[in-house]
Amino acid sequence: MQTKNKMFDDISQLMTNAMGVAQGAKDEATTAMSSMMDRWLADRDFVTREEFDAVRAMAQKAREENEALAARIAALEGK
Numbered sequence: 013m014q015t016k017n018k019m020f021d022d023i024s025q026l027m028t029n030a031m032g033v034a035q036g037a038k039d040e041a042t043t044a045m046s047s048m049m050d051r052w053l054a055d056r057d058f059v060t061r062e063e064f065d066a067v068r069a070m071a072q073k074a075r076e077e078n079e080a081l082a083a084r085i086a087a088l089e090g091k
Contacts, residue, residue: 059067
């Protein structure tokens with residue numbers, strides 16, 4: 013036969029609620045820190061990885077076009 017003890021139930025409920033509050037505080041702190049870091053990075057004019065990759069791809073394409081044009085000029089001058 014199992015008996016219920018109200019005090020243990022209340023303590024259990026209190027601990028469950030405390031864990032929920034702690035999880036909420038953790039989520040809020042994480043969000044605040046992420047927001048603060050985003051603002052800090054934006055203030056320093058750092059670029060995102062996507063922007064860096066896009067510019068790098070454009071530079072690579074320009075380099076290849078320059079090499080092709082240099083080869084074409086060399087061939088034309090050789091005639």
